Amino acid sequence: MAKALVAIILCLSFAAPASVAAPVQPKAAAQTKAAKPAKPDWSELTPAQQGVLAPLKEDWGSLDTTRRKKWVKVANQYPKMKPEEQRRLQRRMKNWAKLTPEQRRVAREKYLALKKMPPAKREQVKSQWQQYQQSLAAKSETGSQEPASSQEPASSQEAASGSSSQ
Secondary structure, eight states, X not given: OHHHHHHHHHHHHHHHHHHHHSOOOOHHHHHHHHHOOOSSOGGGSOHHHHHHTGGXXXXXXXXXXXXXXXXXXXXXXXXXXXXXXHHHHHHHHHHHHHSOHHHHHHHHHHHHHHHHSOHHHHHHHHHHHHHHHHHHHHHHHXXXXXXXXXXXXXXXXXXXXXXXXX
């Protein structure tokens, strides 16, 4: 009986790593991903859409279909935006394009966490963020220079707040 238990344990210990090491994906899911490239392709965008989305051109190939469609919607709404909204959108897209993939991931996580907060807590965070921005503006007006690393959260936060449409 003991020998049989040892044999079973040995068989399972050799078989388990092989099954864990190579998880099997359903063929349909694997083929679907390979068969369908993300749409729309950059060349399929209108010249107006390309102009609006120009800061994202370098990253367009790495975006999935869902994100591309969201950005196309943004580009289509762009002409209806006020000039200040257009400038803000362009600034945020440029800042987003400058972020590393890791910084983008963190920004998305922060955005999702903020979105899940109760409205009162979200307003509190928004108020704190505005106070922080005002203190930075006050420091820059007095002539003191902030190190580049201390200004990075502003870009990350700005990108995170605009990442819902990405």
